[in-house]
Amino acid sequence: MAHSDxxxxxxxxxxxxxxxxFRLWTLSADGQVLARANGPYGMASLSKQDFAQVLxxxxxxxxxxxxxxxxxxxxxxxxxxxxxxxxxxxxxxLSQLGLGAVRVPDIERQVHIxxxxxxxxxxxxxxxxETQILGLLSARPDFNGVVCLPGTxxxxxxxxxxxIAHFTxxxxxxxxxxxxxxxxxxxxxxxxxxxxxxxxxAILQMMSAPASLADSLFGLRAQMLLEDLPPATARARxxxxxxxxxxxATQAYWxxxxxALIGEASLCRHYATALASQSVAVDLLDSEAMTLSGIxxxxxxxxxx
Amino acid sequence: MAHSDxxxxxxxxxxxxxxxxFRLWTLSADGQVLARANGPYGMASLSKQDFAQVLxxxxxxxxxxxxxxxxxxxxxxxxxxxxxxxxxxxxxxLSQLGLGAVRVPDIERQVHIxxxxxxxxxxxxxxxxETQILGLLSARPDFNGVVCLPGTxxxxxxxxxxxIAHFTxxxxxxxxxxxxxxxxxxxxxxxxxxxxxxxxxAILQMMSAPASLADSLFGLRAQMLLEDLPPATARARxxxxxxxxxxxATQAYWxxxxxALIGEASLCRHYATALASQSVAVDLLDSEAMTLSGIxxxxxxxxxx
Numbered sequence: 001m002a003h004s005d006x007x008x009x010x011x012x013x014x015x016x017x018x019x020x021x022f023r024l025w026t027l028s029a030d031g032q033v034l035a036r037a038n039g040p041y042g043m044a045s046l047s048k049q050d051f052a053q054v055l056x057x058x059x060x061x062x063x064x065x066x067x068x069x070x071x072x073x074x075x076x077x078x079x080x081x082x083x084x085x086x087x088x089x090x091x092x093x094l095s096q097l098g099l100g101a102v103r104v105p106d107i108e109r110q111v112h113i114x115x116x117x118x119x120x121x122x123x124x125x126x127x128x129x130e131t132q133i134l135g136l137l138s139a140r141p142d143f144n145g146v147v148c149l150p151g152t153x154x155x156x157x158x159x160x161x162x163x164i165a166h167f168t169x170x171x172x173x174x175x176x177x178x179x180x181x182x183x184x185x186x187x188x189x190x191x192x193x194x195x196x197x198x199x200x201x202a203i204l205q206m207m208s209a210p211a212s213l214a215d216s217l218f219g220l221r222a223q224m225l226l227e228d229l230p231p232a233t234a235r236a237r238x239x240x241x242x243x244x245x246x247x248x249a250t251q252a253y254w255x256x257x258x259x260a261l262i263g264e265a266s267l268c269r270h271y272a273t274a275l276a277s278q279s280v281a282v283d284l285l286d287s288e289a290m291t292l293s294g295i296x297x298x299x300x301x302x303x304x305x
Numbered sequence: 306m307a308h309s310d311x312x313x314x315x316x317x318x319x320x321x322x323x324x325x326x327f328r329l330w331t332l333s334a335d336g337q338v339l340a341r342a343n344g345p346y347g348m349a350s351l352s353k354q355d356f357a358q359v360l361x362x363x364x365x366x367x368x369x370x371x372x373x374x375x376x377x378x379x380x381x382x383x384x385x386x387x388x389x390x391x392x393x394x395x396x397x398x399l400s401q402l403g404l405g406a407v408r409v410p411d412i413e414r415q416v417h418i419x420x421x422x423x424x425x426x427x428x429x430x431x432x433x434x435e436t437q438i439l440g441l442l443s444a445r446p447d448f449n450g451v452v453c454l455p456g457t458x459x460x461x462x463x464x465x466x467x468x469i470a471h472f473t474x475x476x477x478x479x480x481x482x483x484x485x486x487x488x489x490x491x492x493x494x495x496x497x498x499x500x501x502x503x504x505x506x507a508i509l510q511m512m513s514a515p516a517s518l519a520d521s522l523f524g525l526r527a528q529m530l531l532e533d534l535p536p537a538t539a540r541a542r543x544x545x546x547x548x549x550x551x552x553x554a555t556q557a558y559w560x561x562x563x564x565a566l567i568g569e570a571s572l573c574r575h576y577a578t579a580l581a582s583q584s585v586a587v588d589l590l591d592s593e594a595m596t597l598s599g600i601x602x603x604x605x606x607x608x609x610x
Contacts, residue, residue, distance in 0.1 A: 153489070218476050225430055246520070249520040250519075
């Protein structure tokens with residue numbers, strides 16, 4: 001896309017600051033990405049007093065003027081993060097997201113952190129995903145359906161009239177990683193490759209018999225010992241079992257609904273395949289684009305400070 | 306129990322050599338335990354050439370004569386262990402267990418390792434549990450029912466006419482440990498204490514809606530953040546969810562059956578409570594006693610060598 005000379009000046013900075021990662025974009029006045037930065041500066045690796053310096057280093061590296069406003073989404077706003085941005089409570093309209101932003105005190109720059117969402121019946125929380133959903137609504141304000149954000153902690157979010165109406169969380173990615181790397185199954189799932197048929201078969205097994213997860217996992221190890229089960233098959237079957245029981249648990253969300261997937265592209269394709277086995281078509285949306293669109297939209301919602 | 310002078314001489318040595326632990330007993334001719342040794346010399350921490358020296362050190366420490374026979378059960382007989390004792394294939398009578406023992410070559414002492422059991426439809430394996438089951442059958446040769454051996458990898462084993470007819474494995478203990486110590490739930494489940502009501506409630510939830518495991522786990526974290534859920538409640542509920550989906554998966558084993566539990570006492574009590582919620586009464590059997598009885602019985606089954 002062609003940039004006018006005007007747009008080359010950095011007008012805003014967007015940051016997605018998660019548990020394990022840090023991503024920053026400098027944006028022109030018309031919303032074009034001028035530069036990117038990222039690194040392993042996640043909340044989990046920082047203490048409270050480190051955040052300001054990490055941000056300052058990145059902004060200096062990109063020569064961002066001191067007057068340029070910065071807006072952050074994600075775990076940096078958690079109680080254990082940089083500066084707590086208290087949760088908004090669902091159901092609530094995403095047009096309120098920027099109004100819940102908290103300005104980081106005691107620093108020269110104008111830095112705001114966006115809040116997450118909470119729900120009490122039953123208890124649930126998110127931080128970061130709400131911003132991507134705002135990005136989706138910026139592009140499609142009439143979207144009344146379900147957003148699935150696959151990942152370490154997959155979110156399923158029902159949107160209604162611009163509100164986050166209800167949501168739930170599945171620890172699918174975290175459990176997959178623990179089982180693949182730290183359990184007895186690590187011997188069976190190492191390496192690369194993917195067995196698409198085994199994945200779908202496992203999805204169907206979990207949809208019809210979710211309890212069988214409990215006594216099917218060890219079978220991957222046994223089948224490797226006794227029948228040389230290929231690691232690509234074991235890994236795809238393990239992923240299919242975990243995504244399958246996630247789909248079984250969240251059926252009330254996706255059944256007869258318009259479903260949008262936001263997340264890492266290859267993982268979203270697995271979720272699309274899994275949902276297709278249940279005759280559910282999905283829209284695949286780019287994760288970075290939704291984050292940027294959400295933060296850009298939230299900038300316009302900030303209170304004057 | 307009174308020992309005769311005669312029985313004080315060590316006549317046999319029994320060893321349970323697992324993935325993470327080593328337990329050894331010296332036994333008199335009439336089967337009394339004379340001395341015990343144990344330590345962290347599990348298979349996972351040893352290379353093949355270490356096993357002989359570890360055993361020799363322990364036997365020397367207890368002044369066991371070189372002519373005293375030694376019989377080992379457990380993972381020492383795995384392909385990655387000391388000396389492979391190929392699996393017996395279920396269904397097969399446990400009276401065959403000692404016949405499948407392999408004599409460790411190239412050492413002066415007479416050391417045998419007992420085989421495990423395998424099953425091909427569907428694939429499954431065990432090493433160590435079969436010996437405890439032989440111990441149960443030594444005391445109760447007419448037992449026709451189901452044995453559950455809770456642990457890192459819980460086994461459910463159907464016995465029929467002295468045979469291991471069929472079995473399955475649930476990674477319940479390993480998954481509980483990973484979630485408690487290495488997942489985001491570690492913040493919610495730390496500490497001691499137990500909430501018995503929360504445990505049973507989770508069992509009932511999983512029996513009626515096993516798929517809900519997938520989107521209930523993260524709720525423990527959310528409920529701690531939003532409502533200060535006590536760690537004792539979170540830990541008991543997590544345990545109840547995992548044991549609950551295990552029971553849901555293994556219902557065909559325990560329903561309308563005589564169930565014997567062999568394992569660590571406090572864990573067995575949790576399983577007994579869980580099964581009681583389904584109106585299943587159980588026998589609690591002592592794990593060490595079953596191991597010793599099984600190895601003692603297997604000594605009489607060894608081929609002449």
